[in-house]
Amino acid sequence: MAVSDTQSPARRKNVIAWISLGVSLLALGLKYAAWAYSGSVALKSDALETVINVAAAIGGLWAIHLAERPADDNHTYGHYKAEYLSAIIESAMVLVTALLIARESYDGFMHPQAIHAPWIGITLNGAATVVNLGWGLTLLRIGRRIRSPALVAGGQHVLSDVWTGCGLIAGLALLPFTGWHWLDPAIAALIAVNVLRVGWDMLRQSVSGLMDEAPDSATLTKLHDIIAEKAIGALEAHDIRIREVGAITFIEFHLVVPGTMTVGVVHDICDRIEAGLRQALGRCVINIHVEPEHKAKNMGIVLAHATTAS
Template sequence: MPELPLPQSNRGLAVVSLFVSLVALGLKYAAFAVSGSVALHADAIETIINVVAAAGGLWALSVAERPADHNHTYGHYKAEYLSAVAEGTLVVITAFIIGREAVEGWLHPHPALAPWNGLLLNAAATCVNLGWGLIMLRAGQARHSPALIAGGQHVLSDVWTGVALVAGVALIPLLGWPQLDAVLAGLVALNVLRVGWEVMRDSIAGLMDEAPDAQTLGEIGSIITSNGHGAIQAHDIRTRIVGAMTFLEFHLVVPGTMSVKAAHDICDRIEHALRAHMGSTLVHIHIEPETCAKHDNTVLSIPPAGVSPANSGSSAEK
């Protein structure tokens, strides 16, 4: 099955996301209007937040794509995290609003007007969200975009909510228990609260410059040792990922007699390999002579050319 052509810019994806959110909102509000279901009303309320979040994501991605300037010499990438934190906050607020609707539905239950028509419309909106949520999540992961990933996770959480609602609301007329509508709305509120917390947690970690996971750090170390032949070791490696940009800095120990040009060539080789693997990467390498070599467990020993890093080891020198 051929993949759909996607906009090249993250901002273009955000525009499409806003349009899809509006379509889903129209379908879900129609589902509530024809059925009168409290659960479907809760789902429609959540989708309103999706629209607001999509608009916020569009703003954030527009800002993040601006080039660096004299006031923001490292670029505007963190605008994506601000959008994701705001989206998580909105999602949490939505959970409490839906919870209140659930309580009202439990205290004052009423039968749905036309549940089957409402379910068909809600199922259509769920299918729209499923397709677009998967596209956003994959694009966000491929482009290292926190705003797209948060948006995709939010939309997909809406999908599982929709599936549960379609199944649950269909049981109401069969079981003859109208309060099941309120129970389903309460479950929607709990799921929305969970998603909001996860989005906020990941976004705050990005704002706090949390180090990437161990697998990413291991890949970085392997690239340095595989492409740093001529050098002796690398140490004090620090990295952070901000949106689509990776910031990386470390000290590279070379023989004291090595020329500046030779050391520069090694740095270029490492930088090119890092960018080929990680995409947009800003690398700062501090060159040091062997008298500055360290001997602790944070050191990456670089093997001579032709020797496999796996055979030489990447721990501290003995």
């Protein structure tokens, strides 16, 4: 199933979520086979992490479907934050997985066992790692382009699995030559630490989205520049607020205009500003509160070109 740039964002995210589920199931099958053939604690730990990938893909399908539902009487701003909820749930699952892997590592240290058929296990796990690398990069690229927290979180999780797999393969490849049985649980312990780090980072980003954290300075600068460019005839823009919820940007500010300006002219100015913001930032919900000139605060965006307006 191909992912086309001509599809709507909602359709594209739904297609990607279904592909994610298929890729996760394929990787899980390969990693389970790798553990079954070898008996390696590290490979078992890696397979445990992939179980979370499958659960996360199912959760992502639910979140994306819910996030695209239109606003209703109970959710007048829409359901966009459902993707953040999905990302938080996935983050929590990743943290729990880290603890399970740590327990497996501890058991491996206490009861070390020889690995059977290590090269078969390494080969199978390597195939799963290659699959995850391609898909993880795809999820990150598309998720960032269409501003989907669920897809970005999924991509970060999958790529953490890739780096884990690379370290795991390198470590297990040494076992047949060194005979260091402790290396297997040691690798599992490193996997647990990496999974814990990724889960914490995912949780932090998702909570920031739910708390309406302001976007980066580059986005704010772009917003100010667009208002200054399009608000010809107005005097000032202040009390500017912006928040990003998934693929939607919510913007509100006060626009000060001359007291003699007609409603029609003010409406045209607002239309120009809204069109410029949507062209630059994509899907936006914009609320502009118009005020007369005596409400100016001499702060925010002072529009120097206002005196040239007729």
